[in-house]
Amino acid sequence: MEKNSTCSVNFAHQSDLHGGEGCWMHGGYRRAIVLVIDAMKFEFMRHDNESQGNIPYKNKLSIVHHLLSTKPLNSKLYKFLADPPTTTLQRLKGLTTGSLPTFVDAGANFASSEITEDNFIDQLVKQWKVIQFMGDDTWMGLYPGRFKRSFPFPSFNVKDLHTVDNGILDHLLPSLRKRDWDITIAHFLGVDHCGHRYGPNHPAMAEKLSQMNDVIKNVTREMSSDTVLFVLGDHGMTRTGDHGGDSQDELEAGLFIYSPTQISAVPYSAERTETVSQKDFVPTVSLMLGVPIPFSNLGRVITDLFTHCPTWKTGSSPIKQLFHSVKALRLNAHQINTYLQEYFQYSSDFPIQTYYQLKSVLDNAETELNQFLTVLVQDGENSVMKEKLEKLRDKYIYYIDEVRKTAEGVWAKFDIMSMTIGVLTLILALSVNVYFIRISFWWKRDVPSTMVVVFLVFLVYLAFAVFQSFFIGESNSALMVLLMGTCLLFGTLLLTLNFKPNNPLILNKKEPSFPRLDSAEYFLAVLVTALIFVIFFSNSFVVYEDSISLYLLQSLSWFLSFSVIRHILRQFETSTDPKTKKQKAPRNFDIMRVLTHPALVLIFLTLAWSLFLRLSSAFRVCREEQHQCEASIFLQPLGNLNDQESVKNGRYFFSLICIALMVFLLRQVTRHFGNLNGSSAPVLGIKYLPPLAAVCSALHWALQGLPQKSLDSLPPWQQVFLPRAVYVLVALLVMLIIYDPLCIYVVLRSKRLVVDNNQQLIPNLYHQLKENMAEKEEGKPPLVYGLATSFTAATIAMVTVGVLFLGLLLGDGLMPSLVLVILSVYCFLEILAIRETLNLSVPLWFSSVYLSVLGGVFFYATGHQTSLPTIRWESAFIGLHGDFSNNILPAILIHLNTFAAFVLAVVICPLVLFWPKTGGLLTKWVVGVNKKDNSDWIGDFCFHEDKESFRMLIFRMCSYLFLFQGIKVLGSVLAAFLHRRHLMVWKIFAPRFVFESMTSFTVFAASILLFMFLLRVDWTLTKWMHNFQKK
Template sequence: MKRGLVERLENDTLLVVIGDHGMTMTGDHGGDSELEISAALFLYSPTALFPSALPQEPEIVPQINLVPTLALLLGLPIPFGNIGEVMVELFSVVEDPQPHSSALAQASALHLNAQQVSRFLHTYSAAAQDLQIKELHRLQNLFSKASADYQRLLQSPQGAEAALQTVITELQQFLRGVRAMCIESWARFSLVRMAGGAALMAAACFLCLLVSQWVTYPGFYFCPLLLTPMAYGLAGAIVCAGLLTATGLKPDPVVLGAMAAVGSLLPFLWKAWAGWGSKRPPAALLPIPGPVLLFLLIRFAAFFSDSFVVAEARATPFLLGSFILLLVAQLHWEGKLLPPKLLTIPRFCLSASTGPPRHNGTHALGLGVGLLLCIRLAGLFHRCPEETPACHSSPWLSPLASMVGGRAKNLWYGACVGALVALLVAVRLWLRRYSNLKSPEPSVLFVRWGLPLMVLGTAAYWALASGADEAPPRLRALVAGASVVLPRAVAGLAASGLMLLLWRPVTVLVKATTGAPRTRTVLTPFSGPPTSRADLDYVVPQIYRHMQEEFRGRLERTKSQGPLTVAAYQLGSVYSAAMVTALTLLAFPLLLLHAERISLVFLLLFLQSFLLLHLLAAGISITTPGKYISQPWFIQGQ
């Protein structure tokens, strides 16, 4: 094929054959070795390209040099962000009778290339401050001198062969110096910072795990997690800055921040080890189902695969779907989908079937099917990585401002606002269903009034952003100002809500009690599962009466640790009201960072979380052989 193509080439045609990367002798092609990052470049034309004989060994040129070379050969402008250097050999005129024509053509190509690089360097240095100032001034002076010499040669080109070669050398020095300076500034990787960041992330995950276990105890408070770590973190940063200054090293903000984060973790880790870790087995720190842990490990290991970036859009849904099927199969294999008998003491004057009903298995299967359906729907909002040019991203990810047609834009805007309203209504209905909106606590008041304001602000911002180009000229300044104020207001409301939630995370109040002596409730025996509404009305109040007495006793035993305002109302749910409120508040700032139609994805994520947590809770028994009821974080209700 190549031979037939070469035979058909005209004299003014250049054949360029280039590979994207090389590979080692064993076939590896995703690393950073010399053989893997080198690619072959083949140039051919019926017209002679090089004035002298070719060298024995192939010449090595940077791949970025191909961009300005092809741009000038095709008569196109050189891309603005290019820092490559033209291949001057391709601009030689071998059979031209006029003297110095090849050198003049090479100098012209290099000068055009240098002008483009100089414009980019001037613009980039004005926007960013990461280039070396001294080297930048030297390169600018070199370009000014070479450009002045080139302009002088154009006015008197006779007898200037040596001057032309000097100009070519100066322009090449400028281009290569700019490339070296940019590479030194952009390709700086600190392995120490990377390792420190990974260690901090692992420590933060471990801290979240400890907190999730401590919240099951009434003596746990969130205020020490906010105030004490801040003091320790500030002390750690001051100590680190003092040590670096004493040793003559320049304080690095990243290192100072890392030491502050490490210092903030120390008091809590020490308290956890001294007051809690030694009293419970280490296995209690991982109350995570096996499939969940296996899925997380596989997802983490996938990042070390070279091909995962390309196949991520297909691999992640496959892993998630496999995890759901594995979880359902494990729950069925272990018999956890069948509810246990409530009590085994016979009940007087009432008979019930002793065989457990099998509706829980159907319920878990329905949750699994719902999750698989959500995964399929999430595929409609896929974004292709840059490494896969054949892939096409979903058109639903583009902002509404890029849409043409007012009717379609209005329909999509209504769908996005509808997703926000659906999220707000779902959260409020859930909180009302589990008696969390009956409290006058600040966090509950914020949910009542703050969340609707955040929805209104987000919807108004989307309306302004989608129609900013269509606004009248006299209102464009007002629209621009509102487009800046509204996102900041929504983010400020979210931050205020999170602070209120950290201050008073409980969203139900304890009922005031008198000092009268308490008497234990006598439970009427009951056998078998409830089979009717009357049975539920008979059993549930007794269960909660007993739970409140047990919980009140625990509160009294830990009364010296601080104010106690926690109480349980109704049966709760598989997630706490505080977690639902926190996730809802965090969703709004994240929505403002994406296009409007991503709100549908956030609503889908909340639905997936709802189904997944219910599926996980389906296989966890609420009865424990211990004295108290202890539940993992994802099945704690308020």
């Protein structure tokens, strides 16, 4: 609400001013110094007598312990409990307004806008207080024009531990000595940045806390008797140094208060540490400085700080001490009552019965206070009065706390109609998706008239729903949208179920136009999809989704392998070869014959496949709720392992082996198919750019392993040169591949030409070229290398790009996880190739589900969880200095780091179509037959032979990805909708919905780009064939 508190109120007694300066109440202090130390956890401030001294963040703030021990009446330490979300901007808003944050507010953390709500900064300005500020530039966006002097510094460069803090130190003490100020605010960021970069258990954290200790010590020396010091943290940090969620580690910040004069009649006791809410800071500092409490504040004054008043001589009277704190509580309660009355007039959300009950509590307290004052004037102080004052204090506290509790419940308001429209729109979109899959068409065929009607009506409905949600907002219109969407949904479902294509074009006759449950593969894929859908409705399943997804993926893997093994064993049993039947069993046991049996080879392959998947669990990050989870050493920054030199070197060289292995294997596969012959631009790019990019990544990781001081001492350009070199090399490779995605090499054979039949150079000649080309003089057609694997080679090149780029963003510790992705996918593709050879083709729906689940498994295996604190912010600064003018590029880097597994899964997806056509690498060894031995084998060139069917297949592949992802989004939406009043909605269900929504946008965008790329490959191949035939 836009209303502001003023000095002229009817509930402030003139006697409360004691004839001095102040508004509502006499200000106990003329000046205040507020030192905000970002991420200053309570554990960092508290002195631990049992600490062994080897924990970097323990007992570094010795000045706090010294002041609490020597001046217990002049200093206080509180556990300062933050409200989630624990992002800096939302915490600053709460610390200055005293209002409640929301979960959605976390999205505004990177785009601060001016606060127009009443706050204690504006209240200070209205009372002609002079404010000076230095530090985090977020304050300048929140409160522009409020500060007489300001020294802001960029806040989002988490790699920079010292620029902001050193800048403050250059100005802090000189500004304090000028004495032309009333309020000084300094916001330090070094502790927070150190946590993000290294975590709390790093020597750099000890150095940073020691620096903060010196700051506090120097500031206390400069303070006069009319000044009060607040040293506070806006939030805490997790064991990994992150924040943003609502775990205990993130919520528990510290608050230290000190003044050269006495601030409380109750001495500080280390055995009894009081916990206060961060909202309580606003009314406390306001009354201590003699300014009105902001209008929308819901915090409660810290009563200990109002038990001492030199003007009223409270030191000699316990009753006066207690009464002075009651006066502060009374002003606080009336401020909240004024806000509640205004809110009650304009909104019907607050329960009427609760409102009048609370109003009665406040009226009774006022009556009792007046009676108490009458008795005090008539009879003077006595022992009974203290008990009455304590009851009166408890009533005011009860009123304030109950209003806050009720407001927290009321403000968690849900627009059921809009949510229902959203769910209906999502279901309708899925129905249209199913309809597109059913018709299985492309533009060269006649477009069904029903599709045009459905598409147009859906667009009209979508536009109407958006207009209703964002512009109209009336319940009648919303009901109309709801009814319209329901009718359209039933109509779409009816058309979908009854649609039968007249003449479907299908490349593989075993691939129907829509999944059928009479196939075991289809049934299992549908079952896994259904299980993943229902997982979203259980908080325990969401918490342990990483393990559940891995279990489901391994189930799919073993099912696929066992179906092949069963088929091979049946073939051996039903063999009709007379020689096989009459052959006698050998007298001696032949171990090699057993080990090379196709069924056993497949079992070994599947075991390796399962091992690759199981090893992925070593790279998971722990959620707060996973109590038995242990942090992985692969997720720690390499620089944090300086005290474990052997572990550090071992991890680094292991990562080098992994990235080198990836480049080598992907290059060897391409070479095996004959696509690395010649000297065309894409061939040279695929040959030389990936190794060069891998070397740059390895050198960049080596730099990150240097000690902090050594790394920071390097010039900025040296810190970003290597990542930028990788970006340039990868971008160049992408441009080369898009410009000419074909890695084909033509050799005109002469009489003396000798053809090398080495398996690593397979001459792939399309048999129909003999008929379409004019005869050469020698009567021999030219050799064409790589023609039969054009689509496969182009896709593998893009996979190489993805591995290099995403590997750089994920870091050295997670490079092995990407290796496991590729090895797992390779095993899957080999099984598909074997099944293709045995005429056991795998439905595209099954393959799409498998790769989608694989993306989910390796989302967790790349150091992520569906919770805000696990977002890896450090990826925003790979190749960037941190002092960027906008957040678009860093946001893209963070997004790609978070959803790297899904991007890679989408890029790999076309190989489920192409790889089986190439015959694979192990098919001949396992089955004894290889399609490449057939003279009619043309590899994935068959897709070019029937363009329309090929485009239909890749369209269907993308549609399957859309469908599976849409079902997951629907599950997360319905779970959040159903559990909107659940205790864990903001901790588990809402973040899960947010992450799933972002995953969907990622998959949709990547699928569309991949679709366009495959069309580009097909168009380029058509053009090449046309030119080749002319020659």
